[in-house]
Amino acid sequence: MSEAALSGPSRRWVRFTPVERGARALVYVLTAVAVIWSLRTIEIIPEFLYDAPEQTADLFVRMWPFDWAFYPKAVHAALIETLHTATLGTLLALVLAIPFSFLAARNFTRSGPLNWIAQFVFVSSRSVNSLIWALLFVAIFGPGPLAGTLAIAFRSIGFVGKLFGEALEEAQQGPIEALTAAGAPRSMILVKGYWPQVEPAFWSVALLRWDINIRESAVLGLVGAGGIGVALDAALNNLYWDQVGLILAVIFAVVIATEFVTSFIRSRIL
Numbered sequence: 001m002s003e004a005a006l007s008g009p010s011r012r013w014v015r016f017t018p019v020e021r022g023a024r025a026l027v028y029v030l031t032a033v034a035v036i037w038s039l040r041t042i043e044i045i046p047e048f049l050y051d052a053p054e055q056t057a058d059l060f061v062r063m064w065p066f067d068w069a070f071y072p073k074a075v076h077a078a079l080i081e082t083l084h085t086a087t088l089g090t091l092l093a094l095v096l097a098i099p100f101s102f103l104a105a106r107n108f109t110r111s112g113p114l115n116w117i118a119q120f121v122f123v124s125s126r127s128v129n130s131l132i133w134a135l136l137f138v139a140i141f142g143p144g145p146l147a148g149t150l151a152i153a154f155r156s157i158g159f160v161g162k163l164f165g166e167a168l169e170e171a172q173q174g175p176i177e178a179l180t181a182a183g184a185p186r187s188m189i190l191v192k193g194y195w196p197q198v199e200p201a202f203w204s205v206a207l208l209r210w211d212i213n214i215r216e217s218a219v220l221g222l223v224g225a226g227g228i229g230v231a232l233d234a235a236l237n238n239l240y241w242d243q244v245g246l247i248l249a250v251i252f253a254v255v256i257a258t259e260f261v262t263s264f265i266r267s268r269i270l
Contacts, residue, residue: 063245070243074231075250082227083254085145085220086213089152094206096153097161104161105168108194118161125158130216134225145226152213152220160209167201168194203269207262214258218251 104118133151176193221229235243
């Protein structure tokens with residue numbers, strides 16, 4: 001018998017099946033169509049793109065040097081207000097989100113309708129941008145930091161509640177079952193069974209959300225919700241570019257400092 005007959009028919013390795021190749025080709029075509037459609041919809045004007053680098057360089061030139069005398073007049077108080085808005089908004093979000101987290105955790109609340117209601121609250125909170133929340137509360141309570149604080153809180157409920165609820169669902173059931181078998185009340189099961197397991201996740205989520213809220217609260221003033229965004233909006237409207245540069249530099253410095261602070265706290269308590 002020949003060697004070719006012994007080896008049998010040759011086989012060629014193919015990474016994707018014909019159906020998978022067709023699906024990938026369809027995705028590529030749809031993506032290209034979506035990009036072309038988007039470009040036609042937003043109506044990009046080529047003339048504006050040609051001199052964009054020159055305009056950007058000119059803008060930065062007008063921002064420098066900063067108007068440092070403007071900081072004690074309007075920036076410092078607005079910056080402190082921004083930090084207070086972010087902090088109070090985060091605390092309020094924690095108070096409002098934690099109860100819904102327990103309702104969303106299926107291993108803690110074994111009720112489908114209650115789980116669905118909690119998930120609906122989380123989705124509703126996350127689906128609305130913080131600027132939209134700020135516009136809504138400015139219309140209700142008027143311009144000021146109260147509207148900004150509530151906007152930060154209601155925007156954060158979905159983030160905090162979802163992540164903390166998932167941490168509750170991932171808790172090991174061994175300690176819970178042991179406490180239940182010993183006849184421990186539900187409050188003791190919560191304190192001794194769930195909390196030691198989810199405490200690191202709680203602090204991690206709280207610190208992360210506070211860091212994010214400081215960044216978001218810096219721009220809420222653009223819609224009248226208080227904070228340093230009010231000073232930025234006024235400087236932009238008056239074309240005081242040296243003041244705009246100062247405010248942007250302060251926001252950048254605060255964001256960097258907040259990142260270091262949250263990282264340090266997280267390394268100490270986690």
